[in-house]
Amino acid sequence: MTDAAMEHTAAHPRFLAHHFTDIEQQFEAGTLGMWLFLITEIMFFGGLFATYAIYRLMYLSAFEAGSHLLDVKLGAINTAVLIGSSLTMALAVRAGQTGSRKALIVFLILTMLLGGVFLGVKAHEYHHKWETGLVPGFHWGPTEEVHLHPEAALPHVELFFCYYFFMTGLHALHMIIGFGIMAVLVWQAARGRFDGGYYSPIEVSGLYWHFVDIVWIFLFPLLYLIGGRY
């Protein structure tokens, strides 16, 4: 390839990698690649959901008792917060599409803030579980809760809390990673990387963030809302 062919021109802007024909194709390849990664994530979480289903069928009353020890209000608030962060993320991608640097940075930071609120509430819940002795393995021995819910003494409530911590913990880990991705995007946006209509990295980061939201959409009813609260 000659030097002339390596130059960036209007037909071949700086953000178009040389092995792609055009921006369209590059965008398409990036999006498809991200979806393939997300499918491996779906199978990863899917395995957990499948074993959850089996143990819940086996130890139904214990799982329901465990669910009663979770705070529906906090879970619902966190669901709303996470949905809100998905909205700001979608708007950030839109700002990337329209090439508005200021709006992009604002919406990315809002997404990070809402993600931070979610993790804060989660940390508060974890702390409460620790204080009431509901952390399986490390700190198990329900205290006051046992008097409020006698069924919490069932042997397999501890198993429910294994699932609670493993699933919400993995979800929180994904959010922390997403938080890091957002921080990098804000930094790059501030340096003008996305000026001129290039927004592929924002689009695929958005896909990741929305996926994490979807995992929570299923975790919330499966962990917080089972067993009927009537």
Place this chain on the structure above:
Amino acid sequence: MSGHVVPVWVYIAIFLALLALTATTVGAAFIDMGPFNTLVAMAIAVVKMLLVVLFFMHLRSSSSLTKVVVAAGFFWLMLLMAFTLTDEFSRYWTETPSGWGAATSAPPSSR
């Protein structure tokens, strides 16, 4: 650049729909519907997932190739769930053949 720009009101409408569905699923958990409680909760979760996937994740305006790949991914998840659960449900329909050992003969239950 690929992907058309969706008007802001669409995103706001989806956001409000997701909030309404969250409120619905919480409300439904406080109504006794017997075995249908789980079904309703999962149905609402699937609707919420579809709204996020189609609108926030732009699958609606994605290429056919991407759509097929995503559909295949969910199909695989369904295989994982369906075959795991059919085994679990049907495992005790027939008697355990003699000589298979006592360890596998009794369904675990604490229901």
